[in-house]
Amino acid sequence: MQIETEHKARRKNLADKLAGGVAVLHGSGIQTRSFDTTFPHRQDSNFKYLTGLDEPEAFLIITSDPFQSILFVRPKNDFEEMWGGLRMGVEKAQQILDFDEVHPIEDFSKVIIEKLKGSRKVFIDFSNRKFVTKMLDHMDELARFRKLKVHKPSGLEDITPLVGSLRLIKSAPEIESMRRAAEITNIAHRAAMAMSKPGVNESEIEALLEYIYKKNGARHPAYESIVAGGDNALILHYIENNRELKSGQMLLIDAGSEFNTYASDVTRTTPVDDKFDPLHQELYEIVLEAQKSGLSRASVGHTIGDVHESATRILIRGLLDHKILTGTVDEIWEKGLHKPYYPHGTSHWLGLDVHDNSPYLDDELNDLKFVPGMVFTIEPGLYFQYNNECPERYKGIGIRIEDDVLITDSDHDNLTSMIPKTVHEIEEMKKCDYRDFLL
Numbered sequence: 355m356q357i358e359t360e361h362k363a364r365r366k367n368l369a370d371k372l373a374g375g376v377a378v379l380h381g382s383g384i385q386t387r388s389f390d391t392t393f394p395h396r397q398d399s400n401f402k403y404l405t406g407l408d409e410p411e412a413f414l415i416i417t418s419d420p421f422q423s424i425l426f427v428r429p430k431n432d433f434e435e436m437w438g439g440l441r442m443g444v445e446k447a448q449q450i451l452d453f454d455e456v457h458p459i460e461d462f463s464k465v466i467i468e469k470l471k472g473s474r475k476v477f478i479d480f481s482n483r484k485f486v487t488k489m490l491d492h493m494d495e496l497a498r499f500r501k502l503k504v505h506k507p508s509g510l511e512d513i514t515p516l517v518g519s520l521r522l523i524k525s526a527p528e529i530e531s532m533r534r535a536a537e538i539t540n541i542a543h544r545a546a547m548a549m550s551k552p553g554v555n556e557s558e559i560e561a562l563l564e565y566i567y568k569k570n571g572a573r574h575p576a577y578e579s580i581v582a583g584g585d586n587a588l589i590l591h592y593i594e595n596n597r598e599l600k601s602g603q604m605l606l607i608d609a610g611s612e613f614n615t616y617a618s619d620v621t622r623t624t625p626v627d628d629k630f631d632p633l634h635q636e637l638y639e640i641v642l643e644a645q646k647s648g649l650s651r652a653s654v655g656h657t658i659g660d661v662h663e664s665a666t667r668i669l670i671r672g673l674l675d676h677k678i679l680t681g682t683v684d685e686i687w688e689k690g691l692h693k694p695y696y697p698h699g700t701s702h703w704l705g706l707d708v709h710d711n712s713p714y715l716d717d718e719l720n721d722l723k724f725v726p727g728m729v730f731t732i733e734p735g736l737y738f739q740y741n742n743e744c745p746e747r748y749k750g751i752g753i754r755i756e757d758d759v760l761i762t763d764s765d766h767d768n769l770t771s772m773i774p775k776t777v778h779e780i781e782e783m784k785k786c787d788y789r790d791f792l793l
């Protein structure tokens with residue numbers, strides 16, 4: 355009941371931003387994988403945020419004047435449920451969910467016309483093109499009632515920044531889900547460190563990560579796992595995960611579980627052998643220090659831009675020490691000369707989406723300042739591509755370290771700090787038996 359109240363409060367908060375308009379959302383449908391097989395269903399993040407409902411194909415209408423929320427769900431159907439799984443149905447949804455009205459989905463077209471009457475604004479998700487077309491059809495239909503003495507909406511507005519700004523600040527139950535996702539990811543990364551050694555295939559490690567997610571109650575990874583041995587780490591979104599690990603390589607794993615539709619997003623880079631190679635360790639320590647420097651800016655009043663600058667300046671310092679870049683830290687930072695070695699940003703919001711779909715800028719186009727309840731990643735890295743102008747011995751090396759950070763009143767809480775990260779912690783972890791994590 356408490357969760358339902360929270361979802362209703364979120365809908366009310368959204369209604370307050372609609373300025374007399376109507377918000378209309380469509381939950382995820384079933385996606386075809388091939389012919390008549392489908393991908394696992396994953397609820398649309400905004401729909402989940404506002405309803406808590408995981409069922410496919412649902413609709414939600416939120417009116418702001420007066421505030422009302424209306425849900426449309428698939429009706430009970432013995433035959434369909436025998437083949438495709440149980441449905442909540444209209445009656446049960448009415449009983450257990452806190453909506454003003456619940457209808458079967460086939461009534462949506464009829465009800466939406468009534469709810470659009472008198473409304474000047476309609477807010478929807480532009481990324482769902484099929485739904486945009488459907489809503490335009492409904493507005494066109496309404497426009498034909500020219501003599502009807504009510505206001506009619508004349509355009510569509512993007513709902514994403516409105517829900518996105520609500521989603522920026524995580525509530526206690528949301529943080530609880532994110533902590534659980536982080537804990538499960540901790541077990542998975544530890545097991546992966548223990549399993550990796552020469553001869554093991556990246557795919558085995560990917561399977562181990564997913565086994566541990568599922569065993570611990572996380573049904574899916576939050577995104578495709580990146581299990582990148584050696585120079586596969588140079589491909590930032592490497593997901594082939596099918597090469598054999600070799601002695602002398604490092605292994606970069608960027609993987610996190612999704613718990614209750616909340617993501618974790620963690621990267622660790624570890625030796626395939628028992629210990630770091632000396633050059634690998636030197637470069638690893640630079641990235642680790644950069645991350646520490648980024649973490650030092652993770653508190654109220656700072657911004658993602660501050661975290662990025664702070665971490666990047668340490669990376670630049672390291673590249674200067676290794677004589678890979680020349681000049682001063684200021685000059686390199688200002689001109690972006692580090693980008694061949696560090697081409698990505700340091701942080702992104704984290705929540706229902708792994709790259710949480712929330713705004714980064716305020717109305718004046720300045721970076722949003724951190725406030726308690728925001729969650730984001732800090733993930734500096736160094737990559738030495740084969741076409742970089744650096745000594746040969748660096749080429750093929752890719753390192754990234756990533757944690758998930760919650761801003762608190764006084765400082766921050768690193769949700770993934772328990773995952774081994776120092777050279778010593780990692781080398782200790784490599785002495786363990788991965789099978790102990792399967793029990």
Ligand SMILES: [Mn+2]
Pocket residue numbers: 619702731733756
């Ligand atoms: Mn990330």
